[in-house]
Amino acid sequence: MSDVAPMEVDRPLRPALLRGWQRRCPNCGSGPMLRSYLKVRESCPVCGEALHHQRADDGPAYVTxxxxxxxxxxxxxxxxxxxxxxxxxxxxxxxxxxxxxxxxLLPRIKGAFVALQWSRRMHGFGSGE
Known part of the structure; x- marks a missing residue:
């Protein structure tokens, strides 16, 4: 067959965005995403999902x-x-x-940005890193 790895599991957008809005891990929904006001954790303390891939940068501030x-x-x-x-x-x-x-609004929108990236497998969230 081909060398391309299939997508592991579907990541629905709406639940991920709601979890991000609540500043929770987009994967499990129970671990805190932020370790301070706007600093994203390296990984979720509950499920271990890597969050360091995020590239929210100026987007949340602009939308806010x-x-x-x-x-x-x-x-x-x-x-x-x-x-x-x-x-x-x-x-x-x-x-x-x-x-x-x-x-x-700012931390909630930042959480939603990170969750959007996680859901759409952007910036390394989809590769088994």
Whole structure:
């Protein structure tokens, strides 16, 4: 036959993304993926799945900025038109909201990026390394 190794097991995308969103191992779903705020573990402490292959880089930050901007941009406009607050009040309130939402979303989106790479066997996740 051919020298190409068949795909071992199907890796469904949706469960992997949900596990990544929860910052859990995309393989088993029970081991923590991150060892600090954004640092991905070398491997899962529960199932041993290697996670060092991940190449999330700037993608999660870009998507986080995109989502936060699309949520808070219209909210700022709405709040300004409805209540006409002092610009300093508007800036203070929405600055806190922007930082809080960004800090909450960033590790979850990074987990989803790693899970997507794992599910699609990208960057070494599919080769028996």
């Amino acid at each position: 900025i995109l989502i936060v901007g699309h949520i808070l941009g219209p909210m700022i406009l709405w709040a300004f038109v409805k209540w006409r607050p002092d610009p300093l009040v508007l800036t203070a309130v929405f600055s806190v909201g922007t930082v809080a939402l960004s800090l909450w």
